[in-house]
Amino acid sequence: MAIHPNSTTIPASNLRAWLQGVFIRLSFSESDAQLATDVLMLADLRGIDSHGVARLSGYIRLIEAGRINPKPNLQFTQRKKATGHLDADGAIGLVSAPFAMQKAIEMTHECGSGWVGISNSNHFGIAAYHAMMALEHNYIGFSTTNASPLVAPAGGAERMLGTNPICVAIPAGEESAFVLDMATAAAANGKLEIAERVGKPIPEGWALTKDGENTADASALKQGGLLLPLGSDADHGAHKGYGLGAWVDIFSGVLNGGNFGPWAPPFVSFLQPRADQPGKGLGHFVGCWDIDGFRELSDFQRDMDLWIRRFKATTPINPNQPVLIPGEPELAQFNHRQTHGIPLVDAVVNDLITVGESLQHPFNP
Amino acid sequence: MAIHPNSTTIPASNLRAWLQGVFIRLSFSESDAQLATDVLMLADLRGIDSHGVARLSGYIRLIEAGRINPKPNLQFTQRKKATGHLDADGAIGLVSAPFAMQKAIEMTHECGSGWVGISNSNHFGIAAYHAMMALEHNYIGFSTTNASPLVAPAGGAERMLGTNPICVAIPAGEESAFVLDMATAAAANGKLEIAERVGKPIPEGWALTKDGENTADASALKQGGLLLPLGSDADHGAHKGYGLGAWVDIFSGVLNGGNFGPWAPPFVSFLQPRADQPGKGLGHFVGCWDIDGFRELSDFQRDMDLWIRRFKATTPINPNQPVLIPGEPELAQFNHRQTHGIPLVDAVVNDLITVGESLQHPFNP
Numbered sequence: 001m002a003i004h005p006n007s008t009t010i011p012a013s014n015l016r017a018w019l020q021g022v023f024i025r026l027s028f029s030e031s032d033a034q035l036a037t038d039v040l041m042l043a044d045l046r047g048i049d050s051h052g053v054a055r056l057s058g059y060i061r062l063i064e065a066g067r068i069n070p071k072p073n074l075q076f077t078q079r080k081k082a083t084g085h086l087d088a089d090g091a092i093g094l095v096s097a098p099f100a101m102q103k104a105i106e107m108t109h110e111c112g113s114g115w116v117g118i119s120n121s122n123h124f125g126i127a128a129y130h131a132m133m134a135l136e137h138n139y140i141g142f143s144t145t146n147a148s149p150l151v152a153p154a155g156g157a158e159r160m161l162g163t164n165p166i167c168v169a170i171p172a173g174e175e176s177a178f179v180l181d182m183a184t185a186a187a188a189n190g191k192l193e194i195a196e197r198v199g200k201p202i203p204e205g206w207a208l209t210k211d212g213e214n215t216a217d218a219s220a221l222k223q224g225g226l227l228l229p230l231g232s233d234a235d236h237g238a239h240k241g242y243g244l245g246a247w248v249d250i251f252s253g254v255l256n257g258g259n260f261g262p263w264a265p266p267f268v269s270f271l272q273p274r275a276d277q278p279g280k281g282l283g284h285f286v287g288c289w290d291i292d293g294f295r296e297l298s299d300f301q302r303d304m305d306l307w308i309r310r311f312k313a314t315t316p317i318n319p320n321q322p323v324l325i326p327g328e329p330e331l332a333q334f335n336h337r338q339t340h341g342i343p344l345v346d347a348v349v350n351d352l353i354t355v356g357e358s359l360q361h362p363f364n365p
Numbered sequence: 366m367a368i369h370p371n372s373t374t375i376p377a378s379n380l381r382a383w384l385q386g387v388f389i390r391l392s393f394s395e396s397d398a399q400l401a402t403d404v405l406m407l408a409d410l411r412g413i414d415s416h417g418v419a420r421l422s423g424y425i426r427l428i429e430a431g432r433i434n435p436k437p438n439l440q441f442t443q444r445k446k447a448t449g450h451l452d453a454d455g456a457i458g459l460v461s462a463p464f465a466m467q468k469a470i471e472m473t474h475e476c477g478s479g480w481v482g483i484s485n486s487n488h489f490g491i492a493a494y495h496a497m498m499a500l501e502h503n504y505i506g507f508s509t510t511n512a513s514p515l516v517a518p519a520g521g522a523e524r525m526l527g528t529n530p531i532c533v534a535i536p537a538g539e540e541s542a543f544v545l546d547m548a549t550a551a552a553a554n555g556k557l558e559i560a561e562r563v564g565k566p567i568p569e570g571w572a573l574t575k576d577g578e579n580t581a582d583a584s585a586l587k588q589g590g591l592l593l594p595l596g597s598d599a600d601h602g603a604h605k606g607y608g609l610g611a612w613v614d615i616f617s618g619v620l621n622g623g624n625f626g627p628w629a630p631p632f633v634s635f636l637q638p639r640a641d642q643p644g645k646g647l648g649h650f651v652g653c654w655d656i657d658g659f660r661e662l663s664d665f666q667r668d669m670d671l672w673i674r675r676f677k678a679t680t681p682i683n684p685n686q687p688v689l690i691p692g693e694p695e696l697a698q699f700n701h702r703q704t705h706g707i708p709l710v711d712a713v714v715n716d717l718i719t720v721g722e723s724l725q726h727p728f729n730p
Contacts, residue, residue, distance in 0.1 A: 079477065079658050080478070080657075080658040081446060081475065081476040081477060082476040082477045082478040082479075083476075083477035083478055083659060084658070085659050111445055111446040111447040111448075111478075112447045112448035113448055113478055113652075115477075115658070115659075117659040140620075152679075153676060153679055155681055155683070155686050155687075155689070156680060156682065156688045157680045158680040160675075160676060170612075178611070178612075178615065180612055182602075182605040182608055182609075183605075186596070186602050187600075203601070205600075206601075208682075230595060230601075230602050230605055230606070231551070231601075232601050235568045235570075236551050236568070236596075236597050237552065237595050239547075240549075243545040243547055243691040244545070244547075246545070246676070246691060247533050247535075247545055249672075250672060253668075253672075255656065256660060257660050257664065257668075260668070260672055261675055261676065278668055279668070289448065290448065291620065292444065293444045293445040293449070294444065294449075294450050294480075294482040294621055295450060295482070295621060295622050300619060303619045303622075303643055304619050306643060307615060307618075307625055307626060310525075310627065311518060314517075314523045314525055315521065315577075316520055316521060316522065317520055317522045317577035322520075323519070323521045324520070324604075325611075326604070326611060
């Protein structure tokens with residue numbers, strides 16, 4: 001946290017209790033308030049600061065603008081034994097995606113795999129929350145979402161895709177779960193904001209100007225610029241990052257009747273969704289596989305532990321920087337913050353104080 | 366094909382007929398010979414020259430070494446309604462993966478989704494063949510495989526992963542299918558070979574020396590070097606490419622009882638598999654989703670066509686290079702080569718002539 005010298009550390013339990021009260025005051029049902037709190041808390045605990053309480057005031061503005069429905073009537077339709085669709089009725093994704101994942105888990109009990117596509121939803125927080133719901137059943141979880149368009153396709157000079165994450169959560173035996181939760185852009189928005197805050201240029205391959213020129217300007221996005229897909233340029237496989245982001249967009253939007261591509265609704269309340277949207281809201285896609293559907297769980301667990309231990313023992317380039325397992329840094333953060341509290345930068349603290357005042361639910365960090 | 370000045374173009378039907386005869390002479394059953402031929406032909410037709418008949422002599426050496434079983438007894442076990450496992454009995458993946466995908470399709474008829482993990486297999490050709498089998502049912506197809514270790518994890522200086530491809534094939538309405546078939550390395554092996562052949566340096570971010578240093582040497586791999594994962598370096602998301610390759614490795618190997626990581630068997634016959642292998646052969650993972658399991662097919666087709674048309678209309682950086690849809694260049698090659706024949710470089714032609722002589726089945730290009 002060295003780049004955030006002005007921060008306040010707050011015990012996780014205090015933040016959790018306050019957050020739950022916020023959602024109740026926003027007219028969420030008790031169980032939805034609990035769920036939304038859980039999802040945001042997991043982001044802050046895992047160190048994904050961009051997706052935790054830092055988003056709260058943005059969500060509230062969307063509720064005030066009537067674009068997030070705090071009392072949704074979730075409509076689930078099971079269309080096949082192992083697949084179904086959820087119309088989220090304008091819910092926040094923090095609530096709709098766990099609901100859908102629970103349905104996918106139930107279908108997996110029955111079939112060994114289960115999948116739910118979600119439309120008419122909104123931002124779902126960290127993808128990892130939803131995929132990781134599978135872990136307690138020793139299932140493998142999968143989740144994707146599309147998002148406000150910021151990323152150019154390979155060779156394009158137009159915002160067509162969100163940072164569209166893919167998450168895969170795989171349980172192990174004695175070792176901790178493998179949790180890959182990655183944006184399909186070369187660098188997420190938040191990395192540019194950090195560079196801008198400390199006045200540093202950004203590496204080539206992160207962003208383009210609005211005219212499609214390379215840029216080292218950390219404020220490029222604010223000037224109408226574009227994020228680049230994973231792979232960054234033609235030589236380094238930008239078509240692959242574009243292909244992954246496109247896959248996520250199609251699965252989250254086209255497959256479920258949500259919006260997609262440049263029509264994905266903007267996250268910020270001051271930008272209006274386009275009038276010509278082809279679908280309803282944002283979309284997500286969640287599901288799981290039962291390991292026992294492929295081999296004995298105990299055999300898998302033994303081999304997965306071996307996989308993790310062998311990869312951790314990879315000869316490192318720098319002897320002081322061992323090779324990490326996806327999810328390992330986030331778990332270390334989780335363990336630390338669970339005990340020592342969650343550091344919030346001043347801008348977020350002030351934001352939460354303002355939220356608390358407006359809801360007559362004071363935030364006392 | 367400008368980089369291959371010395372090539373011979375052969376009609377697709379001639380190559381197909383000859384290939385089928387090769388597999389018959391290698392003791393494949395008639396239907397397996399047809400299948401293996403089909404998979405190799407699709408690679409050559411789609412312009413994936415590295416995965417077509419250029420691999421044939423390598424396969425034959427593995428058959429001669431007893432590492433590919435030309436007369437396998439494929440053992441499929443349906444473990445759940447929507448999942449199952451295939452022990453491929455040492456088969457070539459050209460045969461085992463389509464067999465497994467057919468089972469996945471049948472489970473998808475029943476459940477809306479179906480998945481098969483495969484172990485005890487060998488190289489499966491292009492991932493696209495298997496995933497694209499889903500398209501004729503208007504299903505979405507998915508396929509992965511692990512492969513001989515060549516790629517370093519992010520921060521590692523050791524060959525731990527194959528170029529581990531992910532393929533997703535999504536049907537459309539009037540438009541052609543979306544087919545993403547991508548290695549999870551920054552650049553596949555074949556790109557280094559092409560650079561070496563024409564005496565050019567490779568871009569930074571493709572490979573490391575065996576000591577983990579950056580290199581522009583196109584022969585780096587031959588000197589014990591490493592391929593880099595998609596993303597190339599820490600600044601550009603190498604941990605994401607590593608995460609994707611790791612996901613593929615776990616799904617192809619660990620989930621099915623195949624080998625994984627550094628234990629994945631080498632493709633070349635002059636390198637022996639390790640004595641301490643934890644699993645059986647190479648592994649693959651295939652499956653599909655029925656679009657109708659999420660929304661009406663006709664609605665999806667309309668929106669998928671819109672998705673494709675809108676992405677093709679993206680403002681391009683270079684007006685002469687429009688944004689492409691994944692699979693579009695390969696389809697253009699397919700259409701051209703289907704009509705005008707398949708160009709084979711002299712090295713491959715000579716290889717096939719030698720194969721033909723040894724099998725008393727002359728290859729006459």
